[in-house]
Amino acid sequence: MRIPNRVLSSLPRKDYNAMSARLELVDVEFGQRLYEPGGRIRHVYFPVDSVVSLITMIDPARAAEVGLVGNEGMIGLPVALGSSISPLLAVVQGTGTALRMDASAFRKISDKPALQRELFRFTHLLMSQVAQTAACNRFHVVTERLARWLLMTRDRLKENEFRLTHEFLSHMLGVRRVAVTQAASALQAKKFISYKRGQIVILDRKGLEHSACNCYGTVKKMYAHR
């Protein structure tokens, strides 16, 4: 059987086998909140074909996504780093499945050298992604950031079509819903995407890449260097 998560599949077979008894394949659904900000982490997740957003909630009304994780990574890094509290909100962005493990069980086995190596490699990548996002939020306009977001999501979902509303996107990008509508309609006018009522289709990947800020390429290159 192919192991459907890149952190797990990088482990020596025997290390994976030692874990597999505690791994449970679960369905996760769009909008599901895996962790609340400041809340306890009960399970760690290795996405298979799901995608999860990591979000900083700055106050009850305002939020911005700072990281996006698919089957290249893991959700629940704080546990590997010795904390069982998540500073971030973790929300399922793409419905699918994930391998889940009890946090305390994970803590016990997380000092295996091979697993550690993979986790820390991913920690470094995620940190880089978050740092890039911090600067991106500072310098780039909504259209560029929207294009980047769609591309990053596409890369992780591996599909050109996905369900989500402008309202939802506005919380990811940390702007008003109206700003998303305007940016999306500009991209649609150029025929790079099309959308209607909660469904978005990527029509022209290259066109989108030109619309996105180079944060997209920068982060993608970091993830490719493995």
Next chain:
Amino acid sequence: MRIPNRVLSSLPRKDYNAMSARLELVDVEFGQRLYEPGGRIRHVYFPVDSVVSLITMIDPARAAEVGLVGNEGMIGLPVALGSSISPLLAVVQGTGTALRMDASAFRKISDKPALQRELFRFTHLLMSQVAQTAACNRFHVVTERLARWLLMTRDRLKENEFRLTHEFLSHMLGVRRVAVTQAASALQAKKFISYKRGQIVILDRKGLEHSACNCYGTVKKMYAHR
């Protein structure tokens, strides 16, 4: 002898003693670049009374600080995470001293459990700080962010007075020099700070805290929970 860095001082005495032969106390100066973005990490640093900024350079002309590290942490985390390339620019922000260690020597001893525990605790804190900054850049105005920056620097330098120009600050905050002048002059009008030609004095800490966004308090609380 008191060990003047909190990561090192948290180690069992024998672990610290094993490291100390390879640790070298060095002076670092304002403006000194410890790592270039994309460059090799030759040494890791444990600040003693110096302060270092971690900066994302988005293009040659534009940069924004994403993290600030004093004697509570370490510079060169990627090495602990298995990479010897820094994605970020690391610039000395407050002149002082640091304990320095050769990166390859550090890599060899960095799997000691107690050291790992401390490093990962700090990794988690730094990640949280960067994530908070990402949202802060999105939502808060320059005056709030300037106040936050001054407070964070003060906490790490442990002094109410420090040398830096509006020009320098503009690169930290990722805004134009003019925007810094305006924000600083607003804070000066309220008598929270005073400044002249590259010298800034904090006059009223409480006043500054009220001017800062609550990102200051949020991050500070995370660092206090240890």
Next chain:
DNA sequence: TCTGATATGTACGGTAACCAACATAAAGTA
């Protein structure tokens, strides 16, 4: 088929920060 809920479209005034250019002031140097 009607009704309410949800999703998207559009419009208006307000504002923080942008870009560019120039003015003044303080420090360093010949």
Next chain:
DNA sequence: TACTTTATGTTGGTTACCGTACATATCAGA
């Protein structure tokens, strides 16, 4: 002392995004 460099102050026009409000379109269920 005069001259240059560096730091800060100020101004005018521009823009992206904000807050608010309301209009239209699509879907889901009674």
